[in-house]
């Protein structure tokens with residue numbers, strides 16, 4: 001396969017003050033980021049659940065290794081190309097928490113077993129047949145997780161009988177091992193009220209228990225139940241049913257997660273990711289910044305302006321965004337001034353950038369390439 005190496009130079013140099021960072025650029029406040037990593041790792045340890053953070057948030061091998069160094073068993077990702085980037089970056093345990101059905105991708109997945117423990121999800125007999133066809137090329141068995149629809153209504157089996165059939169076929173296949181149940185309730189993560197999230201996860205747990213009991217009665221060995229995100233991880237962990245949690249966004253957070261209500265401060269993580277942007281045009285009515293659709297994802301709504309509740313970001317276009325006063329007293333930023341935006345949604349924002357610029361005490365202290373940026377195949 002022909003490939004293009006990342007050609008963009010880093011937007012800053014070590015030791016630069018933030019004011020010298022070329023914008024738009026993604027800043028990571030290292031203090032908050034490190035506290036987030038440590039808190040989730042301590043939580044998992046205390047509750048006795050395995051932590052397998054989702055790498056789709058950061059797509060960065062340096063961060064994956066930091067999470068593993070803090071106690072995570074490995075990482076998740078969604079795509080084979082992401083898994084390839086993580087394995088190339090030294091990660092030795094990767095679960096593709098997603099269905100992969102294309103034969104060429106499955107062969108690439110099988111090839112990764114030469115360097116790492118690899119898992120993948122199935123929810124359909126035809127997808128499983130494609131995996132079975134590729135598995136003999138694997139250097140060691142691939143962990144297979146039967147994905148269960150736990151309420152999200154997207155992927156995953158809906159009927160227990162389908163899970164039993166998949167289990168039989170996995171058991172008879174060469175180089176495949178039934179590892180467990182993938183049970184991620186994505187549509188629960190941003191339910192704003194803690195009670196709504198609790199009810200959604202109670203239903204997810206009910207469905208998992210029914211499938212797990214049926215698989216066990218059918219002869220399955222030890223099964224790992226894996227799932228959970230930043231909005232609900234504490235609920236799955238408390239269920240006594242989930243063995244492993246997969247939160248991703250907790251390392252950075254974003255405006256959308258910031259809009260959740262949290263039952264306890266303990267479950268709220270700190271914003272560590274900011275999109276640094278510069279005012280490039282200015283009128284009496286508004287300021288124009290250099291951050292638009294090509295530098296942040298607004299699928300979950302507009303970013304907030306960090307530390308400036310009196311300003312609103314709106315009307316993004318490809319390369320521009322507009323800043324308006326939110327109160328009559330607000331003073332708009334001047335031309336050339338920098339603002340920090342809290343992205344509406346961290347994952348698609350990160351995917352637009354080549355570099356994460358780590359900041360400590362107002363200066364550049366880390367430059368991390370986002371190796372899996374654009375790896376969506």
Ligand SMILES: Cc1ncc(COP(=O)(O)O)c(C=O)c1O
Nearest residue numbers: 054097184229230246247248249
């Ligand atoms: C399967 C799976 N697990 C875990 C996560 C992590 O979710 P979050 O980033 O909200 O913590 C996601 C995110 O979409 C996901 O798809």
